[in-house]
Amino acid sequence: MGRSPCRADDANVKKGPWTPDEDQKLVDYINTNGHGSWRSLPKQAGLNRCGKSCRLRWTNYLRPDIKRGKFSEEEEKLIINLHSVLGNKWSRIVSHLPGRTDNEIKNFWNTHVRRKLLNPGIDPHTHKPRTDLDHLLNISQLLCVAQLGNLMNPLDTVFKLQADAAQLAEAQLLQNLMQIMNTNQRDPCQLEGLAVQQTPQKIPIHAGAAPQNHQILRNSFEQNENQLPGLVSTSPETAQDSTIYEAWEKLLMEDEADGGASYWKEILE
DNA sequence: AAGGCTGGCAACCGCGGATTC
DNA sequence: GGAATCCGCGGTTGCCAGCCT
Known part of the structure; x- marks a missing residue:
């Protein structure tokens, strides 16, 4: 080489x-x-x-087709969602943002988004609440307050705080997904970051076993929806016909119609 | 006013996959 | 089949402008 x-x-x-x-x-x-x-x-x-x-x-x-200027909020959300699935695959991420360059996105991530996620204690690598020592130090401050308030066991308090943070992050992602579904934005790239976040366990996708795959996905979403705190609105605007798993079913079916060696399976696997 | 600090960004470096010979 | 070369990617560095002390 x-x-x-x-x-x-x-x-x-x-x-x-x-x-x-x-x-x-x-x-x-x-x-x-x-x-x-x-x-x-x-x-x-x-x-x-x-x-x-x-x-x-x-x-x-x-390059003449380069889009200059600040990233819009939509672009920022999209970058965060894509990053949650693809990681630092800037070339893959940039393919969903026409007119942007990988370098631009990388710089944007490192200077803006990273900090933005770190502030509320989200690990920008895993997109989950941070568990490193620095962050736990901050949690320990909260812990003192919590203990003074209700005399909880310190460990219980830490676990509860982390669980709450994780649930909040999940709820936020689901909420974003709902918004996208509701505005009929069917660009799969907007779904991939969000939806996969809702499946904490690894979902096996078996080639040629579509109904089975769909049921697994359905179960997974139902299970996770049940775990979510009450942040996700159940108003008629959000509880529409196009539920998450139905959207996923459609995507998978389109995918299978394409012949199998699919981007979606790759992501899910 | 000046020096230090920080954030933003352009550009470089080195690795590894793809292609060619 | 393997060496040489090319290309693209991701990580890192260095410069500069603006802000802070």
């Missing part, structure tokens, strides 16, 4: 920020010739850069 020869110790190749002149050369070249082989591009475009640097500059900054 060889490594790219484009390296820092290559003294002939320029590094660092791009000048407007370099940008223009790169854009002009790609507009007329396409990028072709990135390796040979710099030479042909008259740039003293390595191909890798050119590719990065093009994909992260110069």
